[in-house]
Amino acid sequence: MPTVLITGASAGLGAEMARQLAAKGWDLALCARRTERLEELRAEIVAAHPDRRVAVAALDVTDHDRVFEVFRGFRDELGTLDTVVVNAGLGKGGPLGTGQFRANLETAQTNFLGALAQTEAAVEIFREQDAGQLVMVSSVAAMRGMKGAMTTYAATKAGVAHLAEGLRADLHGTPITVTVLYPGFIESEMSARTASKTPLMATTEAGVRSMVSAIEAKRDSALVPGWPWEALGRVLKHAPAPIARRLT
Secondary structure (H helix, E strand, O other): OOEEEEEOOOOHHHHHHHHHHHHOOOEEEEEEOOHHHHHHHHHHHHHHOOOOOEEEEEOOOOOHHHHHHHHHHHHHHHOOOOEEEEOOOOOOOOOOOOOOHHHHHHHHHHHHHHHHHHHHHHHHHHHHHOOEEEEEEOOHHHHOOOOHHHHHHHHHHHHHHHHHHHHHHHOOOOOEEEEEEEEOOEOOOOOHHHHOOOOOOEOHHHHHHHHHHHHHOOOOEEEEOHHHHHHHHHHHHHOOHHHHHHHO
16 A cells, blocks of 8 residues: 655645545555644544554644654654655735734744755655655745735745755656645635635635645646646736736
């Protein structure tokens, strides 16, 4: 059975990825800060799929030493890590210069520095195995600088996308692959404030189904769900600034 490690797996996209990949025969290594939710998710998955192996561990990705410890522990417990999904993230923040530096800093530390630690830990294991797939969960917000409360979040998601793309170039010709996912509006705890404002919101199940498809196909990158985000992502990236400001 293939094995997948998913960070930020206690809710939202991470938890749904775990459900869908378990149904497809994957063994799971799940980590997040909220261990009680991880235990509930493990019980749910094992009840539905008794032959699945589901390992769980507490992890705050801003504790960088702990990231390496947890990843190596999962590898030792499951024997291998075929895929690592760098999913843990925050959406806190406010317009720059409005007294919300601490919220912006927390988002930057979690989304970028936490992702860097996860990437380092995962790729160390992949280099030892001479195999593996890193999946970086970015965002359609990475296509363009965003205004207001989204400014720092969008910058971190652009940063992790470039981190993953640089890694792909470094690993070209090896058995280690890199997939960057750019989710649009998908129902989750993080998107709750947006859900009532846009008709473009995909359900968690449908949105994650498109993410899982891209993971299994080992695509280099994917805007997900494909409709309408493959088209809207290109518009957002290349539109003149006045139009882009209206879209964001």
